[in-house]
Amino acid sequence: MAETRNDQSAAEGIWSMRRLPEMDEAQFSQWQTLLEHRTGITLNAGRKSFLETNLGIRMREIGCNSYQAYYEKVASGPDAIVEWSTLVDRLTVQETRFFRDPDAFRLVSDYVLTRPREVLKKRPMEAWSVGSSTGEEPYTLAMLLNECMSQLALPPLYGVTGSDISKPAIEKAQRGLFNARKLMGMDEEMKTRYFRPAERNSVEIVESIRERVCFTRLNVLDLKRAPMHGMNIIFCQNLLIYFRRWRRREIVKRLAERLAPGGLLVLGQGEVTDWHPPGLQRVPSEHVLAWIRRQTDEE
Ligand SMILES: C[S@@+](CC[C@H](N)C(=O)[O-])C[C@H]1O[C@@H](n2cnc3c(N)ncnc32)[C@H](O)[C@@H]1O
Numbered sequence: 001m002a003e004t005r006n007d008q009s010a011a012e013g014i015w016s017m018r019r020l021p022e023m024d025e026a027q028f029s030q031w032q033t034l035l036e037h038r039t040g041i042t043l044n045a046g047r048k049s050f051l052e053t054n055l056g057i058r059m060r061e062i063g064c065n066s067y068q069a070y071y072e073k074v075a076s077g078p079d080a081i082v083e084w085s086t087l088v089d090r091l092t093v094q095e096t097r098f099f100r101d102p103d104a105f106r107l108v109s110d111y112v113l114t115r116p117r118e119v120l121k122k123r124p125m126e127a128w129s130v131g132s133s134t135g136e137e138p139y140t141l142a143m144l145l146n147e148c149m150s151q152l153a154l155p156p157l158y159g160v161t162g163s164d165i166s167k168p169a170i171e172k173a174q175r176g177l178f179n180a181r182k183l184m185g186m187d188e189e190m191k192t193r194y195f196r197p198a199e200r201n202s203v204e205i206v207e208s209i210r211e212r213v214c215f216t217r218l219n220v221l222d223l224k225r226a227p228m229h230g231m232n233i234i235f236c237q238n239l240l241i242y243f244r245r246w247r248r249r250e251i252v253k254r255l256a257e258r259l260a261p262g263g264l265l266v267l268g269q270g271e272v273t274d275w276h277p278p279g280l281q282r283v284p285s286e287h288v289l290a291w292i293r294r295q296t297d298e299e
Pocket of ligand 1: 038039040041092093094095096097100130131132133134137163164165166169218219220221236237238239
């Protein structure tokens, strides 16, 4: 019996070191279609090795040795939903930073600081980070809103929601713990105001900011099911770049519907070109792609 177990672990060891065969074109196309259908993300031919590497890592973890068998497991097997949820996290790019796009955040600050005071006092400012990854972007929005409110000598009446398709990214965001290196380049005063040292070279977001930010898992292709409405600020950067042009436009239209009249939509520079979303007015800026929802829906 002991011998059999040893043989088995030796075989597993050999398998885990073996290279997977190259993915053929039909298989690549099958995976491209599945990924695009479920997430909107397109993978061009240049990303085939990215797909092979990341599928390969996951397949080794679960001892699966053929792309086809793994495809069937993810597409329709009994654990398909759970396996897909693990895989999607591996196939999405989650790169992000605090204050990643300074021009866009400056525009958000200017927008808030120029709102009528009476409006800011009456109703909380609601911001939404779409494709929030591990939380740096929604926490940045919360810090900015906090700065604006204190500059205006108003109570901190604001809330931020972060949403993402990846469950591990959402869980990390909820913990609010980051490696101290993540703060490199950030304004020193902001660092001391909004972060506390935590264990093992990490820092945590202060409670007063954490309690203003909530996270939810949401696929941007399912926006019709999203409960967010009447948002004052929607921030969606570095997500639409992975999508086809027609899909970007569809999503921007859906996001615009979630804005309050007069609300601000911010995308990444160049993420939508040669098109004007209905009901929105472009914010004049050379460096930021942003629109304001008109007060009425007339063009
Ligand atoms: C590159 S990160 C951008 C993070 C942040 N917005 C920024 O600009 O720093 C892209 C994020 O979009 C998420 N994502 C990809 N496809 C998605 C989808 N269909 N629905 C929701 N989130 C998605 C990924 O999980 C990832 O966290």
